[in-house]
Amino acid sequence: QRTGDPEVVYGAGKTAEQTIGLLRALTEAHPDRPALATRLSAESLATVRAAFPEATVDDVAGAIAVGPMPTPVGLVCVVAAGTSDASVAAEATFTAQAFGAGVRKIVDVGVAGLHRLMDVKDQLDEADCLIVIAGMEGALPSVVGGLTGVPLVAVPTSVGYGASFGGVAALLAMLNSCAPGVVVTNIDNGFGAGVFAARVARRAGKPA
Amino acid sequence: QRTGDPEVVYGAGKTAEQTIGLLRALTEAHPDRPALATRLSAESLATVRAAFPEATVDDVAGAIAVGPMPTPVGLVCVVAAGTSDASVAAEATFTAQAFGAGVRKIVDVGVAGLHRLMDVKDQLDEADCLIVIAGMEGALPSVVGGLTGVPLVAVPTSVGYGASFGGVAALLAMLNSCAPGVVVTNIDNGFGAGVFAARVARRAGKPA
Amino acid sequence: QRTGDPEVVYGAGKTAEQTIGLLRALTEAHPDRPALATRLSAESLATVRAAFPEATVDDVAGAIAVGPMPTPVGLVCVVAAGTSDASVAAEATFTAQAFGAGVRKIVDVGVAGLHRLMDVKDQLDEADCLIVIAGMEGALPSVVGGLTGVPLVAVPTSVGYGASFGGVAALLAMLNSCAPGVVVTNIDNGFGAGVFAARVARRAGKPA
Amino acid sequence: QRTGDPEVVYGAGKTAEQTIGLLRALTEAHPDRPALATRLSAESLATVRAAFPEATVDDVAGAIAVGPMPTPVGLVCVVAAGTSDASVAAEATFTAQAFGAGVRKIVDVGVAGLHRLMDVKDQLDEADCLIVIAGMEGALPSVVGGLTGVPLVAVPTSVGYGASFGGVAALLAMLNSCAPGVVVTNIDNGFGAGVFAARVARRAGKPA
Amino acid sequence: QRTGDPEVVYGAGKTAEQTIGLLRALTEAHPDRPALATRLSAESLATVRAAFPEATVDDVAGAIAVGPMPTPVGLVCVVAAGTSDASVAAEATFTAQAFGAGVRKIVDVGVAGLHRLMDVKDQLDEADCLIVIAGMEGALPSVVGGLTGVPLVAVPTSVGYGASFGGVAALLAMLNSCAPGVVVTNIDNGFGAGVFAARVARRAGKPA
Amino acid sequence: QRTGDPEVVYGAGKTAEQTIGLLRALTEAHPDRPALATRLSAESLATVRAAFPEATVDDVAGAIAVGPMPTPVGLVCVVAAGTSDASVAAEATFTAQAFGAGVRKIVDVGVAGLHRLMDVKDQLDEADCLIVIAGMEGALPSVVGGLTGVPLVAVPTSVGYGASFGGVAALLAMLNSCAPGVVVTNIDNGFGAGVFAARVARRAGKPA
Amino acid sequence: QRTGDPEVVYGAGKTAEQTIGLLRALTEAHPDRPALATRLSAESLATVRAAFPEATVDDVAGAIAVGPMPTPVGLVCVVAAGTSDASVAAEATFTAQAFGAGVRKIVDVGVAGLHRLMDVKDQLDEADCLIVIAGMEGALPSVVGGLTGVPLVAVPTSVGYGASFGGVAALLAMLNSCAPGVVVTNIDNGFGAGVFAARVARRAGKPA
Amino acid sequence: QRTGDPEVVYGAGKTAEQTIGLLRALTEAHPDRPALATRLSAESLATVRAAFPEATVDDVAGAIAVGPMPTPVGLVCVVAAGTSDASVAAEATFTAQAFGAGVRKIVDVGVAGLHRLMDVKDQLDEADCLIVIAGMEGALPSVVGGLTGVPLVAVPTSVGYGASFGGVAALLAMLNSCAPGVVVTNIDNGFGAGVFAARVARRAGKPA
Ligand SMILES: Nc1ncnc2c1ncn2[C@@H]1O[C@H](COP(=O)(O)O)[C@@H](O)[C@H]1O
Ligand SMILES: Nc1ncnc2c1ncn2[C@@H]1O[C@H](COP(=O)(O)O)[C@@H](O)[C@H]1O
Ligand SMILES: Nc1ncnc2c1ncn2[C@@H]1O[C@H](COP(=O)(O)O)[C@@H](O)[C@H]1O
Ligand SMILES: Nc1ncnc2c1ncn2[C@@H]1O[C@H](COP(=O)(O)O)[C@@H](O)[C@H]1O
Ligand SMILES: [Mg+2]
Ligand SMILES: [Mg+2]
Ligand SMILES: [Mg+2]
Ligand SMILES: [Mg+2]
Numbered sequence A, B, C, D, E, F, G, H: 001q002r003t004g005d006p007e008v009v010y011g012a013g014k015t016a017e018q019t020i021g022l023l024r025a026l027t028e029a030h031p032d033r034p035a036l037a038t039r040l041s042a043e044s045l046a047t048v049r050a051a052f053p054e055a056t057v058d059d060v061a062g063a064i065a066v067g068p069m070p071t072p073v074g075l076v077c078v079v080a081a082g083t084s085d086a087s088v089a090a091e092a093t094f095t096a097q098a099f100g101a102g103v104r105k106i107v108d109v110g111v112a113g114l115h116r117l118m119d120v121k122d123q124l125d126e127a128d129c130l131i132v133i134a135g136m137e138g139a140l141p142s143v144v145g146g147l148t149g150v151p152l153v154a155v156p157t158s159v160g161y162g163a164s165f166g167g168v169a170a171l172l173a174m175l176n177s178c179a180p181g182v183v184v185t186n187i188d189n190g191f192g193a194g195v196f197a198a199r200v201a202r203r204a205g206k207p208a
């Protein structure tokens, strides 16, 4: 692995046994860093966790990290409006930590409650990189991007119905954000946002 | 006209002469109310205006009203972020006035400048109906809808490029607004929003 | 809640227990008004209803309101063509009532039976706000909008197959309605239409 | 030509000279029937008409027929709401006549004026085939199809803006019509509707 | 029923009991003609058929007609390439018969076997109206339309995968057919094609 | 150039001077093979041709080849229905020749005239690779693919209007062809088809 | 069968019994060549295999060939990045073999590991035709096409989530490849790629 | 300006005079930092430049910066394949410099020439943030992302034709990149990428 970053198994569509085998091979090759598996179903996660009792697990994300977690460097702040986006927020958080950043989570802040958002402005400004997650109309990154100049990665989620088209409405909103300097990942891609933000934070930050 | 509302000529794709003829016929049939023409090019508008020197004209909207304007009843508030959406805001304003409502315009408020938006909250609360106009990511209606419980009509505009798809990004965002009670018109349809909001305001309001 | 409006739990994707907990918290915070939950499955609704035996329930909508319902002010008229759109019509009706409006339902009127529609014209004219619901080609709002000048909120439904694209055909038809002053909600969004129409009716109407 | 039907030159993207050459060849091969050219610009039409001074010409359609027009058999009725759809209605009419049907045109009937539509019900019932043309939300075929059992061909037009997507909204509405037995052509395809309806009318009708 | 045509229950999404109730009401109101139900699941069809032992049933279509079938007038020819489109072909056939036309079925003719198609050209020419059904690339109507001048209704089916997009590829192909006079129905809408073709055939044909 | 194939300048969006400069550099680097420029406007082509008086030019394609053309090996057959697709057919032909294949052109064969197609079956069978070009409904490759087992590259063109969506209808039809072994290029990409087919023909064929 | 190629049963949506019947009929008609069935579920495949114990079977592809496999002529090289695309790669391999080509498989080469790709360049150059399979962003064919001049068929797969839209992202990438001479099949269509590549290889190659 | 970043005028759709006025106001308010204008036509740029003779100008980007440019901190590397993407690369470069980063440009590296890309791997690794620009199939970010672990912002461009859909193909490819940690901007949005990358680089880097 050219970058020293952890290797990752994409668990969707794999059996628990396949995932265990891949994780075992990766940890043997690189015992110094975590090997991740993401997008595990609850059943898969139970089986995999039983095979690696010392692993770090996030049930909401359906993710597991086998091997030593890195010492956090720099600060990623994960911002989300509600419980519907919880699994994406968890995946982003878990990934950023496994890729070496410290993470602060700010949830329950939405565009419909501006005061609560303004109250956390200082916390946002302290971060080295923001991950802002939203479904439906995907307005949250524009509002957060208007409050702060910290690098901001927006993650659209598939939360919504009808003309949300499985996250397309939020994706388009984020790509068209009038707040300058908003960049975007694929729908529900908390993993990609976590990798990117951790790389930014590690370059910018100091060990916690 | 079953409702007492003004008749309207859609000027796009008509010659100035056709528009003049249609306006003349409408004002003769209903001398007690205005006859409107919208979406006139600058050249068409000049010719039409010369034919009706006493008409009410809005150059930004490319619209004209021939005949007596109604006494305003109730208050529509038109909200827009910037100069790019000016022609749609002007069309909405002009239409709402011709359909019998008083109109207050609040421009230069965007999601990237929340303080300015919060400063006008009282003005928003006084309205009988809001028209909120936005292009690009179309987030403004969600933010305004989180500040106030006044009925809110959102108008997406075709302002933007790339993945804005001529206003589709803003349209989808507004249809998916997490602020309850946001309703939406077609892209750039300031006219439809003006008609609707005036009807709401006339029912709710008192003569100015 | 800044507007005095009820708080609402979106039940889709929540367990009955989560919904019960949220409803309990909301009714404790605001004992003077209803707390709603919508989009509950039949199973969830049974469990939630058992927890709040005095609640108001609509089985067709899959919705429940805990706490005192408001005294209706103004009149919303909900119009739908057939039984396929029944759950959306029920959601709109239930929501408008919980948000403080009186509601009259007119069903079984479709574009294919114009006489029946014309027979109810007087009832349409008495309303303060109309909610017109249609799937497939979504023509009903245009026809109703040609009959009356009452503010009209159109709700496309996902009823249809093939090139209806889950309600997109009806949504586009409504956004392009040639009847002036038609505004539109997201596909199947009876809730949003109900909130909006109740707000309009409360401003326009007198207590029933 | 296997069917005895006229041959047709699609004029869009051809020079007047190319069109003249093709028409000349076709009339020489089949002097007993008309050779058509459609979709000619005003300039092209002027040049082509000068080359065939005895031809039948429709300026609104931009179409010309060289050679003897057939004796009309059966009755096609072309229905359209407004002037915006005039060129498509003219193309349908001209084509149906050149393909051997009698044509009656009923314009200025729209979904917003139901009384006017009902007034012409008897004329609709007398036809052997209907061609119903509409842009924007494309609701007219559903309404006409609810009034009569005559075979009905719906033609969506590209009239509209924003979310009409160049006629796609009307096309989808017509494909999803709840009136049974509505069939549809491509956007703006008055030609195809005219060919089809003439074939139906000729089989059904009696010489005028 | 203004046209004397049968009434039809759309069975998808209805319980067998609902369908039985509707059929009973319709046959009581119009004992002189069939009442249809379409799109019944195998289970529903079994229950409904048990309630009407004398009904006419098509298992492949999932359709039933209660009451006396009409004497066929005119000839509809239903053309399809393969077994994948069988249920749509059956729905078209069953509907055209219930709406009063005689029907001939020609299956197993595809664009990949031109000789077989040419062998049936005479049978195609004898029809009063053709229904041509195809999924995937939807080329069959263009090829048939090049062989004959009989009015041709094309029905796209949802058969296919990947970039067939549930029948959209076939629908677009048919709308763009270079064979003049091809008209189109919604995806899988054998019912609509059957109604339309029967109406054409009844006008054109003589009792069998 | 790793393959010995000619280098190509994509002329769209380049000035004639830029194109001349690039062609001069390429011919100096590889005097043994042609350097191509494609998609030149008529004006550009005139200027470039003047700079290389001995070049091979195709006016319909808007293409030029500077330097010695290769000795043709193998046979590509380019098949197209009509004059509308002429420029794409010319680009495919010119490219295949410059990339070293012999080319036979068969035009004026369409799905509406099957006899003409069957008459050329022997010519199709002699080819090493077919390029079949079609706009509108894009049915020609399916029909040709049913007649012969020669490798077949389908090229959709942007010819059409309305629901052809600039060639998308034809592209989808070709991707869904029921004739096995049809492969597809981008819309209007005669160049890509020519390169591919020449490579196939050169491997399969014998020097002419 | 005009080409001597095997006949193929598309097993999706057919019962095992239907498939067995069709295979039996085909092998009786052409005992000299294989009859194929593709897209069989694991259950179907078990039943079909039991009926033809000597058949050639590929479990990953869900495909079976009954009858004598042809002697391979020429070399097809199937290239894929990962295990997610395994079933498509297996279908392409199996089909190319049944259609008479020799096949070499190169898996586990992706755009993220360029060195591994470059290591196999010689193997790529030896092939008569390449099949390059990729999901998600579909970049692999462009990279391989930059390394070699061998004819290259790209197969997009439906592997991915969110804005991959079931393979559309990969399909579009491949259609727009900047490597000249890349042609494309439908999403997941390993079968079509196998047929095409075998035809190319048989013409180019020598018996193994 | 909350962040100390420059203010920017979006010049598209503004007159030169409007742009000059806005720039003058911004430079007076913040004489310590540059005021930018982007997306100026060649004519507008000439007029604006004449008004600010000391401004920094980029003709390829159509951009101007009035006032003192910041001392560069950190290193952004802008990577693009060809001349077609030059204006987007120039906009990204100019913006990143005006927002305070040092910039290195690497052009003429494409997926079709892997050796050239590998030759610059060390330069890529030295950057604090990469901006990778590509049109057509948008594969370059995946390839670069496989070579290095530096944070990577991908910018799709509208370069292409047919099924590139104005940059949508490249956008989708980048959103689905299998290289972890690729984030994306709107089509042609060099400005947004420049702002984002400069913010990352300033946090990570040391003064040049
Ligand atoms: N298979 C079908 N496809 C499309 N429309 C149908 C079908 N069967 C019935 N319909 C239509 O559905 C209407 C009845 O719908 P419903 O009242 O929901 O039973 C009929 O009047 C028909 O126009
Ligand atoms: N007509 C064409 N259609 C598609 N691609 C082309 C065409 N002509 C040239 N190309 C490609 O464009 C590349 C050159 O692009 P450029 O460097 O911008 O001139 C060539 O290597 C070809 O792969
Ligand atoms: N896996 C596959 N993908 C696409 N087309 C296939 C596949 N397998 C078979 N076919 C095609 O389907 C045809 C047979 O379809 P059917 O008659 O329904 O079995 C064959 O002639 C093939 O052209
Ligand atoms: N080239 C560009 N692309 C996208 N957004 C831009 C560009 N240039 C400026 N902007 C944004 O547009 C805003 C100014 O818009 P305006 O007020 O219309 O001049 C700035 O704050 C930037 O965020
Ligand atoms: Mg959200
Ligand atoms: Mg805006
Ligand atoms: Mg309906
Ligand atoms: Mg219309």
Ligand SMILES: [Mg+2]
Binding pocket: E081, E082, E133, E134, E135, E136, E137, E138, F178
């Ligand atoms: Mg088919």
Ligand SMILES: [Mg+2]
Binding pocket: E178, F081, F082, F133, F134, F135, F136, F137, F138
């Ligand atoms: Mg064609």
Ligand SMILES: [Mg+2]
Binding pocket: G081, G082, G133, G134, G135, G136, G137, G138, H178
């Ligand atoms: Mg892949």
Ligand SMILES: [Mg+2]
Binding pocket: G178, H081, H133, H134, H135, H136, H137, H138
């Ligand atoms: Mg590129």
